[in-house]
Amino acid sequence: MMTPTMRTWIWRHLAVELPDEWEMLQFSRDRAAGRCAFADRYRFRLELSWRQVAGPPDFERMLHDYEARLTERGMTDGRRVQRGAWRGLSGRLGGQPMTRYGIHVPGEACLVETVFIWPGAVDPVLEKNILGSLCEAPPEADGDRRWRAFGLDMRVPAGLELTDLTVQPAHAEAHFAKGRTDVRFARRGLVPTWLRTPVDAWLRHGLPSDARPAPAGTRSLACGTHAVAQISGLRRTGRVFGKVRPFRAEAWICPSDGRLYSWIGTGDPFDHAARRPLACCAEGVTPDA
């Protein structure tokens, strides 16, 4: 069996490597409990769910309960399985092979569960690779947390939470915020069909209404093969007593996939010119300017 090319996804500080063809079709933003579902081109293949727990669960009891529930729902050939620290169940549900595993991730204080759906027979190598790759994504050296999904490779300052996420064909946009600090990342496709202005003009036009670019705050940078438009300045919230916060925004078209990447960060963490929290490809824009 051929080993597929793998791609790393990082969601809610959990990293996993999945076949390149698999895409995330369902997601939850909730940090305490949620799930993501990945599909190949024909069907759902993996569900990844998490739940915050106070301590390691009683796996024996949990598996016993699951087994009883699934048998009630018609699971056949049910048996206990273990892959490294992952413990789970395998069986057939609706005639389809299915394996499910659980693990406690102490760093994130959560219980992570995976459900694999196999279209034909179970692929033990792929299953082992995926389970082996699933781990907690540690903070970066500067404390940033990395998120990687929908073509966006994001470095989010510590403490910021995912507050909004829009995923549409050729448009993914994520917003992280906490208090007066926020950052918005976007990746847009089909660029030649809608972008009628230079990237720097598009970026300037899309700034929030309270953003005031600094006189020397508009620059064009060359990052490898990428031309990056950058605008920095101040944002004032409120007319009289509003607090002034620095902002920085960048946009570029990545030559390797033709997509328009952009981000705008507001607050002190984005006051450093060397910080670039969004990356597109290995050749061009990297996290550090």
Add this chain to the structure above:
Amino acid sequence: MRKPPSPRAAGRQASKAARARNLRTPDTASDAAPEPADWLPTLRAIPRRNLAAQATADDGAGVCLRVRQQRPSFMKPPLSWIVPFKDTKVHQLDELGSDVWRMCDGHRHVEAVIDAFAARYSLSFHEARVAVTSYLRLLVQRGILAVELGQAT
């Protein structure tokens, strides 16, 4: 002249409808498996052009389609004296929509149309799937295309 939204806009509408569901967090533990895929029969279907739809202009920018309308039973005098009935409806497709129309040659499956669309516009398979299938649905609703369902494998 009616202008259907582009595949991108059609996909956006479909995503908006699905978004609430996508963002919902399940309340219980994960003993429920992901929902079964419901897009496989769609991929195996073959979109066929309505023979009565005439492409009247294709200058590279967009296709203009004229589709004959069936006269509704209520459209008779005296109503038809006041509201004139047009027996032909004109649909102007934009650049992306025209590409989808051209790819629907009666031989390709929806999956092949999606693959071609994804390759042409550098989209992932599922991005193209949402955009193309929602657009095909629109074209079917407007009588421009018919979809022949195939056998799911």
